[in-house]
Amino acid sequence: MIAAALPWLMEKLGGRGVSIALAFAAGMAALIAAYQMGGNAERKRGEAATLRAQVAVLKRDxxxxxxAADVARKIAEASEIAASGNAEKVHxxxxxxxxxxxxxxxxxxPGDARRLRDIR
Structure with missing residues (x-):
């Protein structure tokens, strides 16, 4: 629609029509660019929020x-201590x-059997 109106407008305005048409085209280009930049910025903000949420989940995990590794290490240490104590009793x-x-x-x-049962 705008493309169809430009030749008519240029014919009516004469020499000034070219400068007005160029100014109009430049203004439209600036508006479109600003709109695109705003959309891109909003999309990037959304992506950043998503990434922050993913990082928070990964940090929690x-x-x-x-x-869990600390608990497993402590259990292993306790088991080793208990096993060494039991090994001494068995020996x-x-x-x-x-x-x-x-x-x-x-x-x-019966006393020997009781001593063996008491080793845990």
């Missing part, structure tokens, strides 16, 4: 993973059984 019982006469080595007394 990283903290959860770190906390002591083995040594005691080795010191017994050969005839008594084959079976466990």
């Amino acid at each position: 990283a903290k959860i993973a770190k906390d 002591a019982l083995e040594e005691e059984l080795k010191r017994r006469p050969p005839a008594d080595r084959g079976g466990l007394s």
